[in-house]
Amino acid sequence: MKKSIIPVFLLILSLLLLVACSKPLTTDELLELADNNMRIRNYDAALEHYLSVIETEPMSPLAYNGAARAYLGLGNEDGAIEIIMMGLGELPIEPVTIEMFTTLFIELDRPDVALFLIQHVIDRLPREPILQAKLAEIEKLMHVHIFTEATCQIAKTCSSCGEIEGETLPHIWRDANFQEPGICIDCNETEGEPLISGFTEHGYTTNVNLNGLYPHKTTSTAPAVTIVGEATFFDFRIFDSEEGRPGKEGYEYQSVKLLKTYTDSEIRQSGSWVFYHLAFDYYTFDPSAIVFESDRVVNMYGEDVEYSYFVNVIRDEWNRTTTTFIIEYEIVILAPVGYDGFMIALVNWDHFNDEQAPTFADVLDADALVIKLRS
Ligand SMILES: [Zn+2]
Numbered sequence: 001m002k003k004s005i006i007p008v009f010l011l012i013l014s015l016l017l018l019v020a021c022s023k024p025l026t027t028d029e030l031l032e033l034a035d036n037n038m039r040i041r042n043y044d045a046a047l048e049h050y051l052s053v054i055e056t057e058p059m060s061p062l063a064y065n066g067a068a069r070a071y072l073g074l075g076n077e078d079g080a081i082e083i084i085m086m087g088l089g090e091l092p093i094e095p096v097t098i099e100m101f102t103t104l105f106i107e108l109d110r111p112d113v114a115l116f117l118i119q120h121v122i123d124r125l126p127r128e129p130i131l132q133a134k135l136a137e138i139e140k141l142m143h144v145h146i147f148t149e150a151t152c153q154i155a156k157t158c159s160s161c162g163e164i165e166g167e168t169l170p171h172i173w174r175d176a177n178f179q180e181p182g183i184c185i186d187c188n189e190t191e192g193e194p195l196i197s198g199f200t201e202h203g204y205t206t207n208v209n210l211n212g213l214y215p216h217k218t219t220s221t222a223p224a225v226t227i228v229g230e231a232t233f234f235d236f237r238i239f240d241s242e243e244g245r246p247g248k249e250g251y252e253y254q255s256v257k258l259l260k261t262y263t264d265s266e267i268r269q270s271g272s273w274v275f276y277h278l279a280f281d282y283y284t285f286d287p288s289a290i291v292f293e294s295d296r297v298v299n300m301y302g303e304d305v306e307y308s309y310f311v312n313v314i315r316d317e318w319n320r321t322t323t324t325f326i327i328e329y330e331i332v333i334l335a336p337v338g339y340d341g342f343m344i345a346l347v348n349w350d351h352f353n354d355e356q357a358p359t360f361a362d363v364l365d366a367d368a369l370v371i372k373l374r375s
């Protein structure tokens with residue numbers, strides 16, 4: 001409050017002088033009086049003096065500016081606009097004047113009118129820094145940002161002026177799965193490694209390749225006699241569909257043939273469970289799981305996906321002369337496209353005579369032949 005004492009004092013002094021002299025005030029004196037009233041927010045008195053100046057000196061830009069501001073102080077925007085229009089009509093086009101009126105329009109929250117005004121005169125006064133600066137200020141005021149949404153790579157950014165708002169978003173991590181490491185679903189940045197397959201993690205290895213010929217052992221039906229034979233996996237194919245095997249969206253067929261040959265004389269004597277083959281999953285492999293309870297599901301990119309498994313006997317031949325038994329199978333899996341986790345094992349049937357249902361750890365013993373269909 002102390003600050004207002006001096007202007008009030010000056011005002012009273014001016015009024016006293018006015019009374020004392022009773023001489024008409026000059027334009028400058030009236031402007032000073034008006035300005036002093038503006039300082040103490042006595043807008044009515046200020047307006048009156050500015051209007052007096054305009055009446056006697058219509059070419060005074062300061063009077064128009066002051067009157068418009070006094071109207072603004074009184075909350076009379078229409079009055080302010082009327083005075084500005086009057087000033088624009090009377091005053092010559094000067095950079096300072098135009099700058100003054102555009103500032104008033106901005107204060108009236110009409111930057112569009114300020115822009116129109118400045119664009120209208122800037123062609124005629126193109127090299128005036130004061131107008132160039134004002135134009136830039138108005139354009140900035142009127143600029144409507146067109147923000148692109150923030151991502152984990154870039155913050156929210158105006159595609160027009162490049163202004164940045166806020167910060168980049170954190171990555172959206174999807175946990176590592178058997179096929180991929182941890183990955184940001186937004187920018188594909190990766191972290192770490194894919195999960196280790198259950199088969200590797202538990203220390204198992206394959207011992208059979210496609211087209212190789214391998215000796216193996218099985219057990220006769222009764223009495224329990226070891227039968228020796230040979231086995232080969234061959235003709236591995238991947239296809240979308242073929243006769244009798246319709247295509248399925250997102251799936252493909254993986255097929256392999258298995259040929260087993262027995263020339264052991266024991267097979268003639270005793271017969272045999274000619275070896276037992278089973279399929280399992282490389283990635284989710286759990287040696288403690290019960291063989292018979294394996295469900296037909298694999299995990300691909302973190303999702304459980306069902307698959308189908310078929311076995312056809314292609315050939316089943318018994319040659320008494322040479323005591324040779326040949327059996328050929330086609331093993332067909334309708335699998336998710338690109339899935340590379342299918343394993344087939346030939347295991348000794350003997351394990352399945354036990355009272356207790358065998359686990360994978362039981363059947364994948366030294367005699368088992370284990371192949372991974374796809375690497
Ligand atoms: Zn912008």
Ligand SMILES: [Zn+2]
Pocket residue numbers: 152153170171172184185186187188189
């Ligand atoms: Zn990211």
